[in-house]
Amino acid sequence: MADDNKEEAAKEEFIHKMRHSLAHVLAEAVAELFPGVKFGIGPAIENGFYYDFALEHHFTPEDLPKIEKKMKHIMAQTQKFERVELPRAEALKHFADKGENFKVELINDLPEGSVISIYKNGPFEDLCKGPHVEHTGKLKAFKLMSIAGAYWRGSEKNPMLQRIYAVAFETQDELNAYLKQQEEAAKRDHRKIGKQLEIFTFDDDIGPGLPLWLPNGAIMIEELEKLAKETEAAAGYVRVKTPHLCKETLYQKSGHLPYYAESMFPAMDIDGQKYYIKPMNCPHHHKIYGSKPRSYRDLPVRMAEYGTCYRYEQSGELFGLMRVRSMQMNDAHIYCTPEQFQEEFLAVCRMYLGYFKIFGIEKYVMRFSTHAPEGLGKKYVDNPELWASTEIMVRDTLVSGGIPFKEIPNEAAFYGPKIDVQVWSVIGKEFSLATNQVDFAVPARFELVYKDSDGKEKTPLCIHRAPLGTHERFIGFLIEHFAGNFPLWLSPLQVKVMSITEESEAYARGIEAKLKAAGLRAAGNYGSETINAKVREASVEKTPYMVVVGKKEMDAGTVTLRLRGGKQVFGVSLAEFIENLRKEAAERLLTGTYV
């Protein structure tokens, strides 16, 4: 076992070295083909590597095969990688003489007196701390994938360089397997399946990032809301409804305006007053809390709403349903005393875990985002003590609750630390699916109080939580998670009834009617196509249950089932089928009854 791990680690290390060395070969090839190029950085990344270049010529996709060819030529030359060390000042002069201003900037950031290492192979050299493979002949399977713009050192204030992305593996087989797997993943892309299954669409006249939910998507939304409402009712939440607009003064009070004005739709002028369309529900809920006096006996107040918000995301950030400009949020705010905090926060975390079980979500990371002291007063409200104490409170709750998490500094909300649930889309983009935040700042700004047992007015803590995120992102995620094969309760169409010949049509229609009367979402196909065609159509629609009836079923008074996936079940009584399906849907089972 230990040896396996060692072997694994050695392999990892080699692949990393190989990818990084390939980045140097890429840079060398580009330097030969495009004189005058300046170099940014070229690290190994997951599945491959990239290199950033500053160059007048704009790379086009046609350049990639030429560069690949040159790289293979370099690999065939088995150029040795050699490490050369220079004192900092000398290295600075060396790169400055060559006009490599990006490298000069990197060296300038290294501490005075450091020894700078340069790796040379053939005619190429690069500022680099290594390590590398011995020679370019050791390099194996790679493929240049795409050209992208990327800001120097990741800041939009810096110039934009041209980045070439590549994938690389130890063997051609592994590379082919990776490419194949990417192809498979693209098939479950929510944008593709969402169109095929008629879940959502976009329209030029509606606007970018503003999805239209088609009837099938609307059913999914309603099922999710039903789940949320049941869960929240059982957990002691009350429900509220708030308008989509409010005056500017609300966001001045909440303190959102200086932080978020840029990601809000511009204000509209109404009767000389500025109004905004709401980008979040919190301030509205705070106002409801503040609408009457509250006693410590009333706390915790757990206030839920599926609130619709609008955010002006930058055009380039929009991505299918995962990143949109209009969203319906599974929002709630819990106002509690510091004593109640731990229990409330843990209950919220448990609600998350309960949901994940329902959906079978297993690949996620709980990301605990904390503040960074240098951001106080800018990115974060300036109250170091409260930051410290709240973060300790959250961390303790997570640890004592046995909830695994990863702590990331400098990612908090402006009003407090948060926990985001990170998931990945099939094409590898990372998203916060759900969020859970502590707010120790905004309730005070709204002068929210409760009368404590000692007769004094105190400010409650507020927990913001959205375990089901937004319908948009959550359904986008679920489409990919299930590849469109939704569990029964979420399936827009649950049963497709089909007749084999005209003779059995009336019998089939009767079954459809009974299914519908039992509250199941059923439809029929009684056309004159062959049963093969009907089965195919229902399969393409990913319908969980097909009911196929012909003369045999008519005579026996039964139904024949075909499950999504192809399994057939004969001689089922309709009453039993209906009962099983009702149960399967009501209990939101992940696994079908007849599997």
Added chain:
RNA sequence: GCCGAGAUAGCUCAACUGGUAGAGCAAUCGCUUCGUAAGCGAUAGGUUGUGGGUUCGAGUCCCAUUCUCGGCUCCA
């Protein structure tokens, strides 16, 4: 927002270097009545995202614009 690429029938895609837009599926209408992933035929469907320009002639070349995609930045 920035860099790059793209947009052709409802969907998936074709149309060599500029020369009268085409296929499959879906739809509609017939025929077919069939036992578990595509029965056969016919019909209809387009100002090639939009607006300008070059040209005898533009889906194809140029400019602008909208939207989408791949990244970067961002993500309450």
